[in-house]
Amino acid sequence: MGFTLFVFISEGKSQGNRPIGTWNDFLPYGQVLKVAPAVDVVYAMTEYAVFSYYPETIELERHSIIQGLSESNPSAIAVAPFGTQDSHVLIIGYGNGNIDLLTEVGVYNMPDIVNSNLIGDKSIRDIFVDGPKAYLATSFGVVVIDVNSVEVSDTWYIQGQQELLGVNSVIKHDGKWLVATDSGVFEADIDHDFLASSEAWTQWSDLPEDPNTVVTELHFTSNRVFAHLGDGILGRLWVKEEGNWSLLDGWPAEGDKLWGLDSRGDTLLVGRCCDVERYDIHLNLIPETNAVGGWMQIRDVAFGPEETSTVWIASRIGGLVRFVAEPIEGGVVNANFYPSGPESAHARKLDCWNHNLWVATGGVDETWNGLYTSVGVTGLVDNSWIDVISLESQNIIPGIRDIIDVSIDPDNPSRVFFGSWEEGLLEVVNGEMVQIYNNSNSTIEEGNFGGSPRIGIGGLDFDRDGNLWFTNCFTNSPLQVLLDNGTFISMELGSAISLNENIGGVKCTRDGYIWVLLPRGGGVMVYDTNETPANTSDDDWRFLNTNENYGGLPSNYVYCIEEDLDGEIWLGTGSGPAIFYGSESLFNNDENTTASQILIQQDGNYQYLLETEAITSIKFDGGNRKWIGTKGSGIYVLSNDGLSIEHQFSTDNSPIPDDNILDIAINHSNGEAFVATARGLISYLGEATNWDKEMENIFVFPNPVDEFHNGPITVDGLAYQCTVHITDAAGRLIAEEQSMGGRAIWDGLLDDGTPAPYGVYMVFAIDGNGDKTASTKFAITR
Incomplete structure (x- = not known):
């Protein structure tokens, strides 16, 4: 039998057309860590989210912080019966102790653990289900919850509250509760009146190794006990039968990692690094005639609820894998499933040109030491993810590592350049890596840093004439x-x-100057080619820092540079944004050579805008609004004049998975703002787009506006600073809106706040100069 790949399956909830102000996730769903089969659905957990697969319809559904989960760091999942006999709930435990119950009607949150006054690690490691109750193995004990009443019913401290003991798994067997812990195995009678007390628990003394050793897995079949002892990386899988312990046949005495353990009847299922093993009633290894292959990185295994011949595998490569041990003619086959997404959550820098988004997946730390990330080159082109096959490394370091910047050729968006912190300059054309530029084929030189000679490209950007600066x-x-x-x-x-001295990112401004970041508190260099980049004899440059005679920056730590639609140069510093009103003045020594900050009044006091924030990224949308990413406070969206905050997105009020923003990029054709964080890539469909001065293709979304639409109504394809009039069929003015870039937004409400009624509506648009007009129409059918 062959192997079938189902990656971009029809998803239950489309991420395509969506209303303004909604979010989207771009997470690596192909890296699955846990699996939980249920009747008619299989759940899979990744490092950042969960997804469900429905075998009957071959559909996938995402469950991330975008779709309502409370956190972006799930650590354990389990299925429990819920409500009626045929219903179930997915219990999701998180690394910070939070708990979600995912049901057909929504998500119920149980923040009891995360909000407790417990100090230290609160992570949920595993979940055991017995009827409507779930037993959560945590870093401090066992927490018992009732999924029907959505409440915590008990907490078991195995060695007392003064000596918290981490629990790795919970088992109910033969009238006993058993827990595998960081210090051996403990048991207690099921009917003990006070399981929260350490006096209820007795430690096993007959383990085949030190009774206080780490036990990562404990499993029972009808006549055997299985225990994985050791640190988890080099543990040993022991079997107890008729009172005697022995290593599972074939298990290395030096230890190995166990990636999941399950049984159905007397058939044992063992997850190994790259394959699964099934053992019969006599613990003989069952030969596999339909093996998936050794390409997987297994992290969990489970029998399907229907039969022992179907095995579900969580793999870091390939996502959710279905292994059919005994296939039948016309039946299901080996296959893998996961929602579309990038290969990795790594994203240091982004560049976007309409529907072309490319990601620099490498990294450096605060002191610009490489992180040796070797994820590779990836991009989202026309809503499909592309993983570029890398060329062979051309230095002594294996692989191409730490790709830390990216720039799309504006004259040919299918041509993209990447800067590697050890390999050099990489060129990708039509999704294929075609060249590596280094000291063998260019003027690029090797530097001696990071412990060995290597080529560090710190930043790159195309100028207005199509030249690539780096x-x-x-x-x-x-x-x-x-x-x-x-x-x-x-x-x-x-x-x-x-x-x-280090030298980092590059920004080429429209007035022909090259702005260069000098990391680690070096400020900025501005380079003037005198409009002759091929002739260096007439060039000049200036250094900017906190000295009033050299720019007067608010901080020497400058993390980003961007130019707005008015030609203002915005610098993101360690003490908020700083603004220059052009580059030429820096070389003429006139009055505009000092950085400006925006003075605002807040609570009766005057202060500089965001002066306490470290600004990590600045981008401008089609309405010239300033999207500002920060280190620790999420994103601020400023008005086009920079004087007011229109949005502030953080982990407290939005689905952003992390308040440390690494970069922002904007698709100006539809207003989608992509946000890179350490916890993955997400996007927000913004209110402003690029404009069309001819207004030849204006349109309304959605059209028609039906009863299912929840959000604003947009008019796209407008000229810059356009006025839009919306009338009913009789010509009565219903609303007047101003465009942001090429988009105008109407809330769909009448002056009295009631929804506009059923009918046909006309849209009339006129540009800011009164030279161009356009019209269209749409229907409201709700």
Whole structure:
């Protein structure tokens, strides 16, 4: 029998067209860590979310913080009966102790553990279900919850509250409660009156190793006990039969990692690194005639609820895997399933050009030491994820690591360049890596950093003429350009930047200047080519820092640079945003050579806007609003003049999985703002898009507006600063709106706050100069 791949299955809830103000996730669903089969559905848990697979309809459904889960760090899942006999609930435990109950009608949250006054680790490690009650193995004991009443009914402290003991699994067997812990196995009578007391628990003394050893797994069949002893990485799987312990036949004495254990009747299922093993009633290994293959990275295994011939596997490669041990003609086959998404959650930098989003997946730490991330090159092109096959590494370090910046060619969006912190400059065309530029085929030089010679590209950006500027760190040529004719040119900076000084990101402004970040408190360098990048003899440069004579920055720590639609240069510093009103003035020594900050009044006091925030990313949407990412406070969206905050998104009020924002990129064609965090990539469908001065293709979304639509009504394809009039069929004015970029938004309400009634409505648009007009119509059918 063959192997079938089902990756981009029809998903129960589409992530395509969606209302303004809604969120989307782009998480690595192909890396599954836990599996929980139920009748008619199989649940799979990843590091960041959960998804469900419905075998009958071959559909997938995402369950992430976007769809209502409370956290983005699930650590355990289990299925329990809920309400009526045919219903069930998925219990989701999190790394911080939070609990969600996922049902057909929504998510119920149980924050009892996370809100408790317990100090230290509260993580949920495993869940055992017995009827309507679930027994949560946690880092401090066992928490018992009733899923029907949605309440905590008991907490068991195995060695007392003064000596908290981590529990790895809970089992009910032969009139006893048994717990596998970080210090052996303990048991207690099921009918004991006070299981919360340590006096109820007795430690096993007959383990085949030290009774206080870590026990990561405990499992019972009709006449055997299975226990995995050790640190989990090099543990040993022991079998107890007729009072005697022995290693499972074939298990290495030096230990191995156990990736799941299950049984059905007397058939034992064991998860190993790259394959599953089934054992018969005599513990003989069952030969597999339909094996999936050794490509998996197994993390959990479970028999399906229907029969022992179907095994569900959680794999870090391939997602949720169905293994059919005994296939029948016309029956189900081996296959794997997961919702579409990137290969990894790593995303340091983003670049977007309409429906082309590319991700730099590597990283450096605060001191710019490489993280040795080798995820590779990935992009979202026309709503499909592309994982680019890398060329062979051309230095002594295996693989291509730490891709830390990306820039799309504006003249050819299918051509993308990436900067690697150890390999050099990477060129990708039409989803294929075609070239690595290094010291063997360009002016790029090796630097001696990170413990060995390597090529560090710290940043890159295309200028208005199609030339690619990039930094070549810790070399004699730290700033270089790849001209649009394919020629490499090194800027002659002399001793301005020494071999020991770092040089980072690049921003090319529309007035022809090159702004360069100097990490680790070095400020900024602004480079002037005198509009002749191929001729370095007439070039000039300036350094900006906190000195009033050299820019007067609020901080020497500058993390990002961006230019808004008015030509203002915004710098994201360790003490809020700073603004320059052009580049040329820096070289003319005129009055605009000092950075400006926005003074606002708050609670009767004057202060600089976001002066206590470290700004990690700044981007501008089609309405010239400022999207500002911070280190620790999420995202601020400022008005086009920067004087007011229109949105503030954080983990407290939005589905952002982490308040440390790494980067932001905006698809100006539809207003979608992509947000990179350490916990993955998400997006928000914003209110502003790019504009069309001719207004030849204006349209309304949704059209018609039916009873299922919940959100604003948008008019797209408008000119910049356009006025939109909405009338009913009789010509009565219903609403007047101003566009943000090329999009105007109407809340769908009349002046008295009631929803606009059933009918046909006309849209009339006129640009800011009164030169262009356009019209369309739409229907409300709710």
